[in-house]
Amino acid sequence: xxxxxxxxxxxxxxxxxxxELVCERLxxxxxxxxxxxxxxxxxxxxxxxxxxxxxxxIVVATPGVVDGHDIDSFRLKVTQIDSIRTKAPKLGxxxxxxxxxxxxxxxxxxxxxxxxxxxxxAPLRQPGGEDVFFRNYxxxxxxxxxxxxxxxxxxxxxxxxxxxxxGRFLRRIPMLESAFPEALAADNMVINGHFCIAPKILLPHLxxxxxxxxxxxxxxxxxxxxxxxxxxxxxxxxxxxxxxxPRGSTEFWDPVYDLAKSLFCLTVWDPALRLGFNICSSARGxxxxxxxxxxxxxxxxxxxxxxxxxxxxxxxxxVQEMMQGDACWKSRLLLTHDLHVLAEAPCxxxxxxxxxxxxxxxxxxxxxxxxxxLLGTLFINELARQLESGDELDAVRHLSFIxx
Numbered sequence: 001x002x003x004x005x006x007x008x009x010x011x012x013x014x015x016x017x018x019x020e021l022v023c024e025r026l027x028x029x030x031x032x033x034x035x036x037x038x039x040x041x042x043x044x045x046x047x048x049x050x051x052x053x054x055x056x057x058i059v060v061a062t063p064g065v066v067d068g069h070d071i072d073s074f075r076l077k078v079t080q081i082d083s084i085r086t087k088a089p090k091l092g093x094x095x096x097x098x099x100x101x102x103x104x105x106x107x108x109x110x111x112x113x114x115x116x117x118x119x120x121x122a123p124l125r126q127p128g129g130e131d132v133f134f135r136n137y138x139x140x141x142x143x144x145x146x147x148x149x150x151x152x153x154x155x156x157x158x159x160x161x162x163x164x165x166x167g168r169f170l171r172r173i174p175m176l177e178s179a180f181p182e183a184l185a186a187d188n189m190v191i192n193g194h195f196c197i198a199p200k201i202l203l204p205h206l207x208x209x210x211x212x213x214x215x216x217x218x219x220x221x222x223x224x225x226x227x228x229x230x231x232x233x234x235x236x237x238x239x240x241x242x243x244x245x246p247r248g249s250t251e252f253w254d255p256v257y258d259l260a261k262s263l264f265c266l267t268v269w270d271p272a273l274r275l276g277f278n279i280c281s282s283a284r285g286x287x288x289x290x291x292x293x294x295x296x297x298x299x300x301x302x303x304x305x306x307x308x309x310x311x312x313x314x315x316x317x318x319v320q321e322m323m324q325g326d327a328c329w330k331s332r333l334l335l336t337h338d339l340h341v342l343a344e345a346p347c348x349x350x351x352x353x354x355x356x357x358x359x360x361x362x363x364x365x366x367x368x369x370x371x372x373x374l375l376g377t378l379f380i381n382e383l384a385r386q387l388e389s390g391d392e393l394d395a396v397r398h399l400s401f402i403x404x
Contacts, residue, residue, distance in 0.1 A: 003078075005101040012107040015042045015058040022056065022102055022109050030056075036119070037231050038273060039245070040069040040350040045114060053114035054099070061106040062350075066172050068227070069350040073248035075108050080246045084148065084224060091148040091224055095243045096234070115242050117234035120262075121270055124301030133305055134312055136235055141259070145318035148224025149255040156220050160254070161332075165339050166203050169376075172346040173200055176373060179349055179366055183288060183373065190289040191374050192402060196381040199342055206384060215335070218326040220252035228258040230265040255322050256329055260336035263309050266302045267399060268341050268375055276357020277371035292374045295358040310395050331393045338383055342376030345369045378402050 008025075012018045023030055028046040034055065037043065044056045059074040067073065078101050085092030100111040120136065123129030157163075177184040187198050225232070226247025234242045247253075275294045282289045310330055313319050323329040348369040355363040382401055386393050 003098045003101050005103075008102060008104045010104045010107075012060050012104055015060050015107075018058045018060065018104065018107050018109055019044060019056065022058075022100075022111075025102075026100065026111075028054065028056070035353050035355075037245075037353070038229070038269070038344075038347065038351055040065050040352070041074065042353065055096075055112050055114050056109065057111070058109045059107065064175065065350045066175060066346045067168075068247065069347060071106070071108055074110075075103070076248035076250070077246055078110065080223065080226075080248055080250055083250050084222070084246070087222055088148045088151045088224060091143055091151075091243075094143060094241060095246075112244065115234050115236060117236045117242065119270075120230035120233040120235055120241070121265060121302070122235065124266070124305055125299050126301070129301050130304050130308070133301070134308070136241065137262070137312075138316060140233060140241055141313070141316055142318040144224050144228065144258060145221075145255050145322045149221030149253070150318070150322055152222040152252075153219045154221075154252040156217050156252075156254070158216075160220070161216050161335075162207055164254070164257070165332075165336050166207055169199065169339055169343040170203060172343060175346040175349060176369065180370060180373070183370065186288050188287055189377070190284060190287055191378050192291055192293075194378060194381065194402075196377050197384075199377055199380055202380060202384055206380075206387070215328050215332055217254045217256065217329075217332065219322075221255055221322065223247065223249050223251055223253035224255070225258050226253055228261050230262065230270055254332075254336075256333050257336055259313060259319075260333045260340055263306070263333070263337050263399075264340040264344075266306050266309070267337070268372065269344060271298050271302065272368060272371060273355055273363075274358075276355070276359070276361070276363040277367055279367060279371055279374070290374050292371055306399055307396065330395060334383060334393060334395060334398055338376060338379040341372055341379055345373040345376065348372060375402065 008021060010017065010021055019030065023046060028048055031045045031047060034043040034045055040062065041057050041059045045053060046056050047053045059071050061071045078098055081095050081098065084095065096112040096115055098110050098112055102109040123132035173184065187201055189196050189198065225243060226249055227245060232243065232245045234244060236242065271294055275296050278293050278295055280291045346369065348365050351365060355368065357363045382398055386398065
């Protein structure tokens with residue numbers, strides 16, 4: 001289905017101005033705002049005179065937004081999907097088509113059909129849903145890797161880990177320093193009883209100590225998504241799924257990045273957005289002391305899926321094919337997972353859509369950002385301790401030590 005693209009002569013002061021303009025042009029009626037998701041975009045459900053329903057997604061350029069949430073990345077999503085449809089047509093069929101792509105001077109709007117669905121992790125919030133989750137995930141990961149990443153590969157640049165995985169968070173530190181000057185100024189802190197080195201100090205050390213060839217990917221693939229969080233994979237009837245909101249990149253990419261994103265959604269991202277954080281702070285002398293937890297215990301299904309995630313991946317034919325000769329892909333997945341947790345902290349400051357905790361109270365962007373920063377700091381410190389021991393990484397220990 002060919003998309004319709006055009007430009008509008010409007011300098012928007014808000015997403016609502018764009019929504020009004022676009023819906024008037026298309027004769028859409030707005031039904032409600034869709035608050036799911038974790039990006040800076042705002043999304044509305046709308047229908048036309050025939051009763052067909054659409055998702056209307058809008059981004060207005062805003063200062064201080066992290067890379068990946070900015071308007072340039074949003075505009076590049078169209079280019080990326082077009083590239084996937086051309087180079088990986090079987091995977092391209094699973095992307096919801098962008099029917100309308102409308103742009104103004106400081107904004108962009110993309111409209112897709114509305115797909116009746118649940119998020120990828122929904123079965124895990126129901127008793128005994130692990131089998132359904134892994135059955136659906138098996139098909140997803142096979143399509144993503146074999147029909148997507150695997151159709152075109154390239155050798156990675158020598159700085160891939162530094163630039164894409166670790167550097168992604170380091171570039172975002174100034175945004176966190178503005179929001180949490182005291183927490184970010186500390187070189188050391190205690191979190192949930194564990195002594196931790198601040199990521200700004202620890203991560204450059206990790207680069208010097210662990211970014212050797214066998215920690216880097218053996219090969220990169222076509223960027224088949226790049227932001228495959230569990231809310232960007234829409235599960236319909238039985239195992240049918242649709243993909244939305246890729247990263248907005250046509251670079252070659254490490255498939256482990258997306259696999260680690262799925263794991264990150266189960267450990268921290270999705271529970272935090274649904275449950276909220278409890279955060280308490282004090283001080284031990286000059287060392288900040290934090291206690292952080294979810295407002296309610298992590299869903300039992302998520303816990304079981306986290307425990308089984310890496311063994312499950314290792315059994316998948318698509319994973320085995322893409323990771324052939326890549327002896328340290330599991331270690332890199334844990335490293336990437338931990339950096340996803342850290343890098344999400346500034347992302348929370350970019351997202352102004354309301355989020356409510358388990359107690360029904362508003363979870364502020366600042367509370368969510370600090371929670372991600374603290375848990376990410378815990379994770380990366382535990383990983384560093386394992387790496388320094390020289391032993392093979394213990395994934396079960398790493399993913400369970402903070403008691404999520």
